[in-house]
Every structure is written in structure tokens, then in C-alpha cells.
Amino acid sequence: MTGQMLTIEKLNSFYGRAHILFDVALEAARGEVVALLGRNGAGKSTTFRSIMGLVESRRGHIAFAGQDISRRPPHEIARLGLGYVPEDRRIFTDLTVMENLEVGRQPPRREGASWTPERLFALFPNLAEMRDRPGGRMSGGEQQMLTIARTLMGNPAMILLDEPSEGLAPRIIEMMAHAILELKKEGVTVILSEQNLHFASVVSDRAYVIEKGRIRYQGTMKELAADEDVRRAYLTL
Amino acid sequence: MAFYVAQFLSGLSQAASLFLVAAGLSIIFGVTRIVNFAHGSFYMLGAYLAYMMADMWSGAVGFWGAILLSALTVGLLGVAMEVLLLRRLYRSPELFQLLATFGVVLVVQDVALAIWGPEDLLGPRAPGLDGVVRIFGLPFPQYELFLIVLGPAVLGLLWLTFHRTRWGTLVRAATQDREMTAALGVNQTWLFTSVLFLGSALAGLGGALQIPREAVNLQMDINIVVEAFVVVVVGGMGSVTGAFLAALLIGQLQAFGILIFPGITLVLVFLVMAVVLVVRPYGLLGRAPATARGESHALEPPLYPAGRGLQFAGLALIVALIALPAVLGDYALVVLTEVLILALFAASLHFIMGPGGMISFGHAAYFGLGAYGAALLVEHFDAGMVTGLVVAPLAAGVGALLFGWFCVRLSGVYLAMLTLAFAQIVWSVAFQWYSVTGGDNGILGVWPAAWASPKWVFYYLTLVLCTGGVLLLRRIIFAPFGYALRAGRDSPLRSDAIGLDVTRYQWLAFTLAGTFAGLAGGLYAYAKGSVFPTLLDIPISVDGLVMVLLGGVQTLSGPIVGAAVFHGLETEMVRYTDYWRLLLGLTIILLVLVFPQGIVGALQSRLGARFSPRLREQVAR
Structure with a gap:
């Protein structure tokens, strides 16, 4: 196996007749944490949704763990070990915490971490106290933890985290950062999309910057932190 | 005891x-x-x-x-x-x-x-x-x-x-x-x-x-499916416990209703459903659906005014329709008259379903109100055809104004079921109020005025009124009113935020659709010479739905094509075989599989560029 976990080449996506992504190229090495940075509407969520097969119309090459997934349906992509945590969390509000986790459960993979509810409760202690609470009666931060835990129940080799820090209290953001670094230790590859540069720089090794559906910049997190021009052009408001 | x-x-x-x-x-x-x-x-x-x-x-x-x-x-x-x-x-x-x-x-x-x-x-x-x-x-x-x-x-x-x-x-x-x-x-x-x-x-x-x-x-099939829908909606869609409670309620209503209100048994269940939905818009145990998710296909493509190609095709169609009486016999003219009437009926249903985003399972109510409005005038006041044709849309419009006020407060299947409830209420009034409506004997002798009684004259009258109605509806869709209506359908929250009173636009659209359906109903009464409660019944509403969906709900010409295809098929098949339902059903299934966007929808995606200049620009880009 090569070191590449995900390779995207010439990804073009459409909503109806609207062309959203233009020749997006992106790579993530095994065990890497990669940030996809950009403003609102730049195409971050669409990139993730295209990878997962949730965008009706996409063209291009997407390889995950050596397999072409550009024409596979979402559930097959998920079963190959690619986890997805959407921006708006999408907790099953009628289901309890344990039931939400059950929906995400997939058999363990030969390699990589094998998650159980108990291990996830160790990672997110808040959840342990509310096993039987319906998802609809949890705070935003708790829901964010649950949605990550739910995706981890599928024992993914890689996860796509869409704006994990959005709308969360600083203390919860810290817990998120901690959790992402824990995942990295477990060998899980992570791509996270962010507008919060500080959060991204704490957890990520490398960064891409996307604007108007095109990748404008790529480099290590350190290089980006040093590059005032790129930050001003694509990231600050 | x-x-x-x-x-x-x-x-x-x-x-x-x-x-x-x-x-x-x-x-x-x-x-x-x-x-x-x-x-x-x-x-x-x-x-x-x-x-x-x-x-x-x-x-x-x-x-x-x-x-x-x-x-x-x-x-x-x-x-x-x-x-x-x-x-x-x-x-x-x-x-x-x-x-x-x-x-x-x-x-x-x-x-x-x-x-x-x-x-x-x-x-x-x-x-x-x-x-x-x-x-x-x-x-x-x-x-x-x-x-x-x-x-x-x-x-x-x-x-x-x-x-x-x-x-x-x-x-x-x-x-x-x-x-x-x-x-x-x-x-x-x-x-x-x-x-x-x-x-x-x-x-x-x-x-x-x-x-x-x-x-x-x-x-057994139609009776139970309607009752089951009532139960599901009263209980709250997707709630099994709610369905149980609602079934108990409906069961008892049927057992005791016949003792207490023998006169309105047929409608009691629907009255109760209407009351439940007005008080609890999502049923007894239902909840407002958390913003519909994962229905990416629900994205409505925009509608475009007719391009030169379509304008030409429309004109050619009208010219052909004007010329046809010269070559057609009386029977074909009668069928064609019915197709025109149904096209207006379907277009009026499409008006609320497509641009309005409101599904109606009870559009027959307005068709029937129009028909009965005209027929009752003839029966009780000896009114002439012109009066009848003026009153028909008015009667239906008033009905739609009244029922619509309740319906537009709901959405999705709940709205659809409430429209059905009102249609059934109107139906049972027509069915059970013998002294006025004649019950299931209907009202006979609703004939056109003497000058309009030749088949070809009545055909032209229908052609003028139906073409006018369809074009007017089309015009409304591209007027600011239509834009506001479509905005409300696509994003009610944002429309509210920019100051559009979505409910009010929907109410008005509902009333307009009812009015045009009433005109179609009035014409139908004179075309047939009689009215029966069946005009208000579920099969007419379903026919309307089938015509709209068959043609393609996301297109403007769809309902017209749907009406022609559906009524044409039905008329032909009934003539040649006892098993016309089987044939018609198989044809519908086949059409659905071959044209999953409706007939006109499929034509559009193939020929669209030729028919709409703006579409062509977009594709070119």
C-alpha cells in the first residue's frame, strides 16, 4: 500500500445546472490531518459531499485506499472505511444516544481502530452520562460529539469533518481539538474543513485553501501561517 | 346499555x-x-x-x-x-x-x-x-x-x-x-x-x-386506502402508535356515528379529520417534520417563458384545433371537447401543485362545484348557459376561498388529505341532499343554449374558454404574483424574511386554481348535459393528479399533454376492451418508467435547448 489514503483529481461538481467545483485536486496521506480552509460558500461542504457520493452530479477521479470511489453510492463508500461528519450534525433527534451510535455501527476492519460505545464514551465523557437521552434534547456541543462518535462506530480509516468547531463554545472547541489529535494517534486520517484558522492550525499538518470552487493554495500549516498574502486574499473577511 | x-x-x-x-x-x-x-x-x-x-x-x-x-x-x-x-x-x-x-x-x-x-x-x-x-x-x-x-x-x-x-x-x-x-x-x-x-x-x-x-x-381497495390514509394522517404520519389511536377513534366514529348522526355518516370521518388537522396540523401524535432531509431531487428546476420554438408549437396547436372541426365527426369532436375541458382542469391543478407546491387530493371539489353551480341554476332558477358559465367559476372560487383558508395552513401530505376531506364533504352533501341536488340521480337537462347546441359551436366555445384559461394561468405564473408564489414554495423562510406573506399568496393561488377548475366543471356540465355526485368524487381528483404527473409537474405544458394522453387513452381503451384498466395501468407504469420526469419533462431535457432560449444560453455556458 502506498502512503496515499485519498487522492482526488479534477473533481467537478454540479447542483442542477450550477457548476460548483472546478478541477479540485486534493490528497491526504495515511495518518495525516489535513485542513480545507475557505470562507462560507467557497465549496468546502460540496467537496465533502462529492467525495461521499451525496452530490447528484460529479465528475473526476476519487481514489480512497487504492479504490476508485467516484461512481460508488454513499453507503458503499462509508463501508469502505470513509466516515463523514456533516456540518449541521444531523443527529437522529428521535433516537437515543445509544441508538444513534447503533445506526453508525459497522463490523470492525482488519486494520485500524475498533470502536465500541465504551471507548467512545472515554473519548467524549459527556456522552456517557446521557446514553438514553434522545438526540433532540442535547446541546449543540453534545450533538457535535455524538455525530463524531456515531461516525467512528463505523471504524473508519479516514473521516471527513465538516466545520467541527462551528458554533461551539471555546471549551468545547478545545475538547474537539483534543479528540482530533486522539484520532490521529489512533492512525485515523482526517480532513477537516474550517473557517477558524486558529483551530485548524492547532490540529492540522497541511492545509488547502479553496475559493469559489477552486483550490487556490496548498502547503504545510506552518507555511500558511507565515503567508500573510494568502490569508488576507482567501480567508479573512 | x-x-x-x-x-x-x-x-x-x-x-x-x-x-x-x-x-x-x-x-x-x-x-x-x-x-x-x-x-x-x-x-x-x-x-x-x-x-x-x-x-x-x-x-x-x-x-x-x-x-x-x-x-x-x-x-x-x-x-x-x-x-x-x-x-x-x-x-x-x-x-x-x-x-x-x-x-x-x-x-x-x-x-x-x-x-x-x-x-x-x-x-x-x-x-x-x-x-x-x-x-x-x-x-x-x-x-x-x-x-x-x-x-x-x-x-x-x-x-x-x-x-x-x-x-x-x-x-x-x-x-x-x-x-x-x-x-x-x-x-x-x-x-x-x-x-x-x-x-x-x-x-x-x-x-x-x-x-x-x-x-x-x-x-375493497379504494374504500380501505382512503380510510387508511385518514387514519395515518389523523394519527400523524410515520407514528404507529398514532395510527393505533386514530384507528380507535375512526372505528368508534363509524360504530356510533350511524346512531347519532344518521344523515351525515358518509362525511363524519372526514369532518373529524378536518377538525383534527385544523387543530393539530401534524395529526394526533405527529410532529412537524424536521426540515426535509436527503431529498436532493426535490430541487425544482426554474420555469422559463416560452421560447420561439414553443410559441410556434403552441400557435400551430391552436391553429390545428381551430381547423379540426372541418375534418372530424361529431364523436371525435365530443372527445376533443372533453380533452380541452380536462386540460383546463389539469392546468388549474398544476397551478397549485407545480408553482404553488401544494398537492391536492381533492381538486374534484372545485370541478364539481362549478358543474353543480351551473346545474343548480338551471334546475332551480331556469338560468341560461351564459349565466351558468359565469356562476360556475364563481361558485368554485368561493368554495376554494373557504376551504383554502384552512388548507394553506398545512403542507405536504397533510394539506393533500385536508383537500380530500373537504372534497368528500362537498361530495356527501351533493350525494345526500336529495331535495336540492337530486342525490345520486344527479341533475339532468343541463343543455347548452340553443345557439351553442351544435357540437362544433360548443367545441369552439370550449376552445376559447379553455385556451384563454390556460394562457391566463400561464401569464399569472410569470407575473410577480407567480414569482412570489414560487419563492414561497422554494424557501418559505426566506420569502417570509423579505416580506412576502407566503400563506396569503398560497391562499390566493388556491382560490384561483379552484376558480379555473370551476370553469372547467361548468363547461363539462353543459358538454354532458347532466351532473352527478361522481364529478366530486375521488376518482376525478385522482384523474387530475394522474394527468398532471403524467405530463410532468415541473413543466407548464405538462398538464395539457397529460390530459390529452390520459383521456385519449382511457376513451380508446374503454371502447375496445373490458380490461381497459389493466391496459391503462400498464401504460401508465410503462410511461412512468420510460419518462421518469413526465412526458413533457423528458421532451424538455432532450429538446429543451431548442424550445427555450435561456436554457440554450445556460447549456452553452
């Missing part, structure tokens, strides 16, 4: 079988979002199959085996429908599956007719439960008591299935958010198929259990 207890108990046993069918419908809708018209057909097939098997095998094992086996068989038929038909349509516009299931209804009707014949069939009594027990001295059948126990037992089993098994958890998750469930690795195809199995098997079981109680016949 004893009498009331017995009445109460029979209400309970009625509720049990209603619950089985409604629970199945509710589960299927919850996960797949399919409004399954064929659910009643599965119920009917369950009854026929159980009758046939119980007839072949005797004894207790034979009877109960027949019940279970027919439920399983019907479950498998549900699977077949999902795999062969529905699965290909999940990406089609919302409600297109409804059209497909309607095709199945027609096919099942004629298949049942061919196999079991038109006579009522009486099944055997249930071995072991064929006696009576005495309750306060009155005899009560054991079998009914068994059904009373069965209802809660099935509810308990379903509850355990949904809350204690992985499958049930996945079904509940998918009911809320299909897309997220898929992104977590759940194979929806398999989930949908299994849900169709369970739901259809419940319908089959409900039907099979009827054989000791009532005669099996070909009318």
Missing part, C-alpha cells in the same frame, strides 16, 4: 383491521416518502388470496394457514413492486411514485376481476372462533373479540421491532434522514425493500382477516 357496549366492541374490532392496514401505510410512507395508493390493492389481494386458499384447504390449519400465507404472499408482492418499479423512481420528482402506484391499482383491479370475477365472495368462518359470547345478554362473535385483542398485540410487536432490533433502529433513523443514514453505511435499497415487505404484509393480513367478516369484492 348492552346495545351500546356491543356497538363499542364492534367499533374496536373495526379499528383493529383498520390499524393493521394503516400501520403498514404509515411505515412505508415514513421511510420511503411514497404515497402508496396500491396499499388498498394489497389489502384486497390479501382478502382474495385468503379466500382462495381457505377454500382449497379446510380445517383450522387450512384457515389460519391461509391467513398467514396470504399475508406473506402480499408482502412478497410489495417487494416485487419495489424492486421492479419504485426502485427506479426514487430520483424522480416527488409524488411521481404515486403515479406508479396508481398504475398498480388499475392493474390489480383487472387482474382480480379476471381471476376471481365480479361477484361478492363469502369466506368461511374462522374455525375455533365461529361461536358467540354473550355480553350483557347480547351475542357477540368470538372472532370480533379475537380482532380486538389482535390490534394491541400487533402494536406491541411493531413497537418491539422498532425499538429493540437493529433493523427497527435503522428504519427510524431513515425515516428522519435518509441521506445521513446512507452516509453511515446503511444500504437503503435493502432497507426500502424490507420496509415494503413489512408494510404490504400488514395490508395483506388486514385483508385476509376480513374474510369471515365481510364479502370479498372489487371495491
